[in-house]
Amino acid sequence: MTSSRLALTVALAMALPGLARAATDAEQPAIVVTGQGLPDSPATPAYDVVTLGADQLAASASGRLEDALGAVAGFQQFRRSDSRSSNPSAQGATLRALGGNATSRTLILLDAVPLADPFFGYIPFASVAPERLAMARITRGGGSGAFGAGAVAGTIELTSAAPPQLGLFDGSALVNDRGETELSASLAPQLGGGFAELAGRWDRGHGFWTTPEAQRVPASVRARFDSWSASARAVAPLGSDTELQARVAAFNDERTLRFAGADTSSSGQTASLRLVGKGDWGFDALAYVQAGNFTNVVISSTTFRTSLDQYATPTTGTGGKLELRPPLGGDHVLRLGGDWRIASGEAKEVAYNASTGAVTARRIAGGRNSLFGFYLEDDWTLGPVVLTAGARADRWAISDGHFISRTAAGAVTLSSAFADRSGWETTFRGGALADLGAGVKLRAAGYTGFRLPTLNELYRPFAVFPVTTSANADLENERLRGVSAGLDWTPVEAVTLSFTAFDDKVRRAISNVTTGVNARQRRNVDAVHSRGLELGFQAAAGQVRFDGSLALTDAEVEASGTAIGLDGKRPAQTPRVAASGTLSWKPAEDWTLALTLRHVGQQFEDDLETDSLPAATILGAFAEIPLRQGLSLVLRGENLTGEQVLTRKQGTSVDLGVPRTVWAGVRVSLR
Template identity: 35%
Template sequence: GPLAVTVSGLREVSDGYVPVRGAAAGAADTPLDLDSRAAAVRIDGAVGRTNLSMRAATWEEDRGSGLAGTRANASGHSLSAAVAQAPTADGYGWRLQAWRIDSDLANSSVSVSADRSSTTPANDQYKTPATGWGLNAALRRRVSDFAGGRLEWEVGADARFNEGQTNEFFSNPTGAGFARGRRAGGETSVGGAYVDGSWTGGDWLFAGGLRLDRWENSDGFRNEYTLATGAVLLDETDPDRSGEVVSARLAARRDLGGGYAARAAAYSGFRPATLNELHRPFRVGNDITEANAGLTPETLKGVETGLAFDRDGVRWGATVFWNRIDDAIVNVTLGAGPATFPRAGFVPAGGVLRQRQNAGTIDAWGVELTGAANLTPALSLNGAVSWTDATVDGGASAPQLTGLRPAQAPEWSATAGLDWRLSSALTLALAARYESRRFDDDLNSRTLAGAVTLDARAEWALDARTTLWLAADNLFDTDVEVSQTGNGVAGYGPPRTASIGLRLSY
């Protein structure tokens, strides 16, 4: 019939794993346990040529944070609706969309003793409500015969609005209880208009777009006070900031025959600072990161070119690219503990103070190679490798970063996979991933070792509607470093994890 209803639900419970392992671990190190639940309903319908879709969802997730005395709870719900008509042959179409998301987060953090035997409460962000909403409207057109090819275009406008604040207790110098409270927050918005189109004719495809956006950060504030008396210690009102950004893209692809195709593209874009980056400080162990209400959007420009092949079950691609991010938003190290800093307060030994800043530019260029082959109707292989040379130029704002590599950006990464359909019912799969060493911080002082992991999966189709599956992630139980403290204690990703499941389709 004309109406379709989809209902989904999720419940996931895990005892988790301890991220700090081996001789470095102490009584302060606890599991990353998880209790997650979500539900959603979606309704799709049609009236003539007009399609309508509505969706509502809710979720809540409770996590252990890996240190005694810390937890995080995130919850929220969302509503969205869209109504549209697809363009007819040589005709018009249109689309209207609207959405809203309400969320909240409670997150506690602690300072850790030097021997990791104990923790002391350091911060309790007990309520961080946030709301985001937006809308989009577009007019679409398709012309089947334009300059010897087919033209499709869209013009439209969209807008996104966000507001939120953090409410927290902090400052616990004696371990007897929090001494101060903090409220901080504000609003952000981005609104823009755009035109987007593509033309296909013969062996050619051209695509491009142009948009103008206006961004604004407004109503920012930060208020700190003593819990005992309510005396105001800090009362700031951030100046409103706004600006306009023009972004564009242009790309071309040509079919060269024999399975080969060449392509090239140039593009630009931007990312405004989030409410978290503007207003919400956070803490991980003894490391503190301060917000910065003065952030402006980071902008991107780039070019790339590539060659691809697809014929007789063999596919490969090669791409060379260059990107530059200006006014990159980076967590910049300001100092190390033990020391007391303005606004942030006391930073313990082994910890550092960072602040989000527009820290100059990041230049990155590199090569990406991908490939896949169907060796037999039942056996296929795939793989990819990328090499990226990325360098920061901190300029006058952060000269100490000049010549360094961005945090969490490996130079080399590679994947490889195998899919083997042994029978109509049984399928086996292997997937390997490699990442070279990378740095956990902006100063490149905390090095994370490279690692190779292997995942395996088997699926058995019991009948047309029932599938039994068995999976093992990180099959060889490799230690994958994902973080490091100032005194060299590494945090690791998930160990070997086995799971079994049953999938029912009706």
């Protein structure tokens, strides 16, 4: 992190107590701050929105964010493994089967700040504790207003919980049947007209076997993990309708995958300031800075010695936005604003001869991406009908791209400085929402979007035994065109059914294209085309509730030229069927009993459909049982039926997902 950005982080950290004092000294006790942004616009539901509440997010069987988001069928990471047993760089998130590579095609925001790593584009799921969230709003397709560049498969907006949800103190300690532990705590006092929050979580364990017993060798190890995250947040009123929000956060995540010495780590720090005004002229102003690092050691599967040491990948991201909502009367909600993001980073690695241990090359690769966008959107309410339309213009630039390779002695063998590129992308979206009465609402939308290649895709090669994938500095921007239509029906107050049909196409989609034996390269194919149906069902009867989600998708690659062998094939790691259903029972306010059944259909490991990952159905459970005032027993069960879930398959070499796991612990909650 540069000195100026480090100074900003320190300044924000020092500002938190001051904000808390400002809240305490406020002489306007009637002011209520939320820690959130501006209210949703009336046309938000036109874009196929699903909302997960705090109870749903906190009651996942694994206690991890990616598992909680899996309640929305169609959400997936690049691989089936979660953030305890996967390489962080493979944790891309996508929706609507618009996958095919490990970079996120879904924009994920935490309190309006983009969550993706600035260099790789992966999502650091371990850095976000789902029990600290108030809600997650998932928009499948449709792009976004602010920070819309990158939302080609949709947007996931995460909102941090405030004291009314968290309570003054909330803490839990759990252990599973393998001796792994999870500790989590938060302190969130109300301070005058505002509040402050301190939170942290620590997960560690020796892990489970990802390698089947028949394939283990002396160098094989369990998927060990050790991760922590911490955050400090304060919200203070600056007037009757304006609030200042500040947040600093840090995380560190270390894992060992498959072989002894195959250690990987990711870490990051984020600081943000946000000013929200909810008066006649609504506004939302945000600035943030991110810093991170990634390391990875690759172990040869034949000699079990180090073949590659990616010893550092320092990255920096900065950004911000300003949105205004001028008063135009009750029938119109106009949003206009601008946003910017700058990402820079450099991957540093040493290659070794896996037989002799001698250094064969020292490589550095990196660059800088920048985006400056402007957007305008209006919602017009005409009785039971809401019409919406919006446009964005983004100035993008790819610059400072370089790749340098040296010998062990430091002599340069290859030095490439890639040409700077820049341009404009314009995107549009529009939709309609009609309330027909009798509990029936119709919606329809059309949209475009785009995504800039990440620095990782442009400049950094990688290897997943036995395949090596090379980078491509000439990659073009991806561009989305899509339409969707659906209905929501609430025949009675406690029952809701939803149905959505969609047709989305990502042109110039970046894929890992097979170029030879155990060799691939990132390339633009003509398109990834996904069509499908999304169904949702929620029903409540007294203390019992059911939440169900089903996604049926037909996705295929459209390819010509050197990638013609991919034409008509399904994108890698993309299932046709995904479903989730949760049956929960709350016999009293502090009780929760829930069973979740998830199904993921068959999918292919690679672009040529050579290796198949069988379908998997997993049963999970969660229970919170009060023991006395403020003290509860917490029980969780992952994969209770012991389903064998393949997360990677290349020839006969496979990796496995989480086996049957049982957790038990206590939760202390003080209101």
